[in-house]
Amino acid sequence: MQEIKCCICGKRIPVVEGNNPYPVKEWSAIGSTKNRCCHSCNSNFVTPYRIMLCGSSEAKVNWTHEILKSYTYERLVEVTEQVFGKEIA
Numbered sequence: 241m242q243e244i245k246c247c248i249c250g251k252r253i254p255v256v257e258g259n260n261p262y263p264v265k266e267w268s269a270i271g272s273t274k275n276r277c278c279h280s281c282n283s284n285f286v287t288p289y290r291i292m293l294c295g296s297s298e299a300k301v302n303w304t305h306e307i308l309k310s311y312t313y314e315r316l317v318e319v320t321e322q323v324f325g326k327e328i329a
């Protein structure tokens with residue numbers, strides 16, 4: 241089974257388990273071997289930011305995406321914990 245690295249945390253995952261990491265990282269299609277993230281990053285980061293940005297202007301979504309993708313994993317964890325008031329294991 242072909243494996244890839246989660247583009248958010250770096251964990252190795254089978255291609256079939258990759259999720260689209262947008263807006264945390266670049267958008268990607270199902271089956272892509274680039275810019276895919278694991279299930280835990282999908283639920284810890286991607287889904288909360290998508291919900292937060294739901295209904296936001298395109299400009300705000302783009303602006304948030306630019307900031308999120310510039311973060312290291314450690315910074316992303318720190319900011320996400322602050323923004324959503326939850327602890328990420």
Ligand SMILES: [Zn+2]
Binds near residue numbers: 251
């Ligand atoms: Zn991950």
